[in-house]
Amino acid sequence: MIDEFAKDTLHARLRRDRTALLWKLDGLSEYDARRPLTATGTNLLGLVKHVAGVEARYFGEVFDRPSPEQLPRWQDHDGSDLWATEDETRDQIIEAYRRIWEHSDATIDELALDAPGHVPWWPEPHHGTNLFAIMIHVLGETNRHAGHADILREGVDGRTGMRPEHETRIDEEARAAYRAKLEQAAGSAASITA
Numbered sequence: 780m781i782d783e784f785a786k787d788t789l790h791a792r793l794r795r796d797r798t799a800l801l802w803k804l805d806g807l808s809e810y811d812a813r814r815p816l817t818a819t820g821t822n823l824l825g826l827v828k829h830v831a832g833v834e835a836r837y838f839g840e841v842f843d844r845p846s847p848e849q850l851p852r853w854q855d856h857d858g859s860d861l862w863a864t865e866d867e868t869r870d871q872i873i874e875a876y877r878r879i880w881e882h883s884d885a886t887i888d889e890l891a892l893d894a895p896g897h898v899p900w901w902p903e904p905h906h907g908t909n910l911f912a913i914m915i916h917v918l919g920e921t922n923r924h925a926g927h928a929d930i931l932r933e934g935v936d937g938r939t940g941m942r943p944e945h946e947t948r949i950d951e952e953a954r955a956a957y958r959a960k961l962e963q964a965a966g967s968a969a970s971i972t973a
Contacts, residue, residue: 816931823935824869835848835883837913837916838913839883840899842890842910886910887910887914
């Protein structure tokens with residue numbers, strides 16, 4: 780009984796975080812969805828593409844249930860899952876992610892939490908795992924990248940929140956005053972400890 784509760788709870792949170800991640804693309808131009816927003820090139824559409832690949836591998840290959848999407852071999856990972864090429868559309872990436880959701884959801888629904896899996900890209904002796912551990916891992920990855928997306932989206936147009944009903948936009952004057960307050964506190968703390 781606790782297994783089904785745990786599985787349902789983790790699955791519901793994964794669904795919530797998938798939706799939150801996709802919502803970060805709503806209303807953005809192609810340029811803003813794709814442009815590098817950090818020194819390392821992190822971008823919103825790339826985060827979605829990356830999380831889709833993570834989910835496809837963990838709920839597919841790990842349980843010998845190959846993904847419906849074409850993925851490079853895990854040994855050949857070259858970082859191309861972190862950005863969208865010119866010939867990949869936003870809709871293609873989003874639709875592929877949604878098909879991966881369906882495949883992942885089927886894996887989660889059909890397997891017990893203690894169903895064994897094998898992660899060949901994890902170091903020995905941690906190759907062996909189970910559905911529970913993979914659900915925790917993928918939920919953590921999805922949540923982490925949805926958080927990245929939240930910060931990136933705030934930098935693009937000030938939009939924050941986990942879901943549309945929680946969206947907040949801080950007016951520029953209030954934002955500037957709040958930021959100045961934090962800057963002053965950081966400066967004061969630095970001078971005390973120096």
